Every structure is written in structure tokens, then in C-alpha cells.
Amino acid sequence: MRPESSSQTHPDSWLLDKDGFKQPAIQVVDVVRKYKVGSEEVQALRGINLTVPEGQFVALMGRSGSGKTTLLNIIGGLDRPTTGEVFISGQSLSNLSEGELTKLRRSQFGFVFQSFALIPILSAAENVELPLRIAGKYSLRERKQRVMEALSLVGLAKWAEHRPYEMSGGQQQRVAIARALVTRPKILIADEPTGELDSKTGQMVLNLLRKVVDESKVTLVMATHDPAVEEYADVLYRMQDGQIIDTLIKTM
Numbered sequence: 702m703r704p705e706s707s708s709q710t711h712p713d714s715w716l717l718d719k720d721g722f723k724q725p726a727i728q729v730v731d732v733v734r735k736y737k738v739g740s741e742e743v744q745a746l747r748g749i750n751l752t753v754p755e756g757q758f759v760a761l762m763g764r765s766g767s768g769k770t771t772l773l774n775i776i777g778g779l780d781r782p783t784t785g786e787v788f789i790s791g792q793s794l795s796n797l798s799e800g801e802l803t804k805l806r807r808s809q810f811g812f813v814f815q816s817f818a819l820i821p822i823l824s825a826a827e828n829v830e831l832p833l834r835i836a837g838k839y840s841l842r843e844r845k846q847r848v849m850e851a852l853s854l855v856g857l858a859k860w861a862e863h864r865p866y867e868m869s870g871g872q873q874q875r876v877a878i879a880r881a882l883v884t885r886p887k888i889l890i891a892d893e894p895t896g897e898l899d900s901k902t903g904q905m906v907l908n909l910l911r912k913v914v915d916e917s918k919v920t921l922v923m924a925t926h927d928p929a930v931e932e933y934a935d936v937l938y939r940m941q942d943g944q945i946i947d948t949l950i951k952t953m
């Protein structure tokens with residue numbers, strides 16, 4: 702299945718909004734990813750198809766090794782499929798050069814990882830500011846404004862000058878979420894964002910991500926082992942051995 706033009710009818714009626722068909726934020730078509738390990742071949746993804754409308758919270762669940770991270774990396778343009786295609790807002794990633802892919806990644810994606818990946822010698826505000834500095838197109842005033850906006854969104858405006866080691870795990874992950882959102886991406890990719898948090902703090906982070914999706918209309922794709930996500934996600938895909946074996950759609 703390919704993304705259709707807006708004049709065509711989409712077969713999946715749950716993808717329609719009140720104005721009719723909308724280009725999905727993400728479309729994954731027949732994606733296969735094989736890795737060569739010595740003389741052996743590992744098939745990490747065996748023909749994945751999924752469509753994610755804008756502004757949805759999608760969770761990929763499944764055992765370790767089921768292919769969640771591989772799929773996230775391919776959706777986020779960090780890796781390329783062996784065969785198959787990924788479309789972001791209707792644009793195929795396979796036609797893009799490495800440079801174009803990097804540009805698209807920086808402008809349209811935000812990434813959140815299990816390990817927070819904050820720079821310890823930088824304050825919360827400086828960590829959040831980093832993607833704006835890398836983009837190189839924002840004035841100092843705009844950077845400061847966006848950083849405070851992102852930190853306020855995650856409830857940490859008062860912690861702007863603190864270093865990561867002065868913060869709890871949950872607070873550090875919230876800083877990482879602010880950093881991922883500061884460029885106002887269309888798509889947020891989160892790989893096990895609650896994996897290093899206790900269950901109560903994990904739920905706070907899930908709650909925050911739900912709020913972010915509802916308020917900023919970002920599309921969120923998250924890989925997780927955390928069963929608590931069922932309460933927060935719109936769509937759950939269960940993965941096993943590189944395939945989607947079950948889809949649960951919770952909202953229309």
C-alpha cells in the first residue's frame with residue numbers, strides 16, 4: 702500500500718479525520734531488515750506494515766529481540782530497511798541521501814532513549830538547547846524562549862539551571878523529553894523511555910507523554926516492555942520475531 706493523494710479514499714476509515722483523508726504521519730510498507738552476523742543472517746524485521754495517523758500515541762510491545770528498536774530506528778531514519786519503504790508525511794525515505802535524511806531527522810523527529818542521554822556538565826536548559834544550537838538557525842532570544850517553553854511543558858522550568866546529577870531519574874527523563882520537543886518535531890520516537898524508572902515514576906512519564914501528544918499534536922511511537930502503556934496509548938502493536946502479531950486500537 703502506498704500513500705494516496707488527498708483526492709483518493711483511504712481504506713482505513715479510522716485514519717480519517719472530520720475533514721476527510723489526511724496524509725498519515727508514518728507509513729511503513731513491507732519492511733524487512735536483515736543483518737549479517739558473520740556467515741549467519743538475522744532477520745530482525747519480517748515484513749512490517751503499519752500506518753500511523755498524525756497526533757497518535759502508538760506503542761510497540763514485545764519481548765526482547767522482537768524487533769522494536771530496529772523498527773524505531775528505521776522509522777526515525779537512523780537505519781534503512783533491507784527491502785520495503787517508509788513514508789513520513791507521504792515522503793519516501795528511500796529516495797533521500799544520507800545528508801537529506803539527517804536534515805529530515807533534525808527537523809521532523811525528536812528522540813527519547815531509555816538512558817536519558819543528557820550531557821552531565823550542562824544544565825537542564827543547556828541540554829534542552831543543544832538541538833537548537835545544532836540546527837544553527839535560531840537566534841539566542843528564540844533559543845531561550847523555546848527552551849523555557851519546553852521545560853515548562855514538562856514541568857521543570859524551575860530546574861533550568863540544575864545539572865542532571867542534581868535531578869531524579871524521572872526529572873532527567875523529563876529534561877530529555879523537553880530536549881526532544883524543543884525543535885517542535887512532528888514525530889517523537891521513544892525507545893523504552895520508562896525502562897530505567899520505577900513504576901510510579903514511569904507512569905508519570907507516560908502521563909506526560911500523553912499530555913504532550915494531546916497538547917502539541919506530535920505523533921509518538923514508543924517501544925516498551927511496560928504494560929502500563931496500555932492505559933495511555935491509542936494503538937498497541939504486539940511484535941514477535943520481527944512481525945506484528947496483534948493490533949489493538951483504543952480510540953477512533
Ligand SMILES: Nc1ncnc2c1ncn2[C@@H]1O[C@H](COP(=O)(O)OP(=O)(O)OP(=O)(O)O)[C@@H](O)[C@H]1O
Binds near residue numbers: 745924
Ligand atoms: N546491528 C545488529 N546486528 C545484528 N543483529 C542485530 C542488530 N540489531 C538488532 N539485531 C538483532 O535483531 C533482532 C531484533 O533486535 P531489536 O533490538 O530490534 O529487538 P527489541 O525488540 O528492540 O529488543 P529489546 O527489547 O531487547 O531492545 C534481535 O535478534 C537482535 O539480536
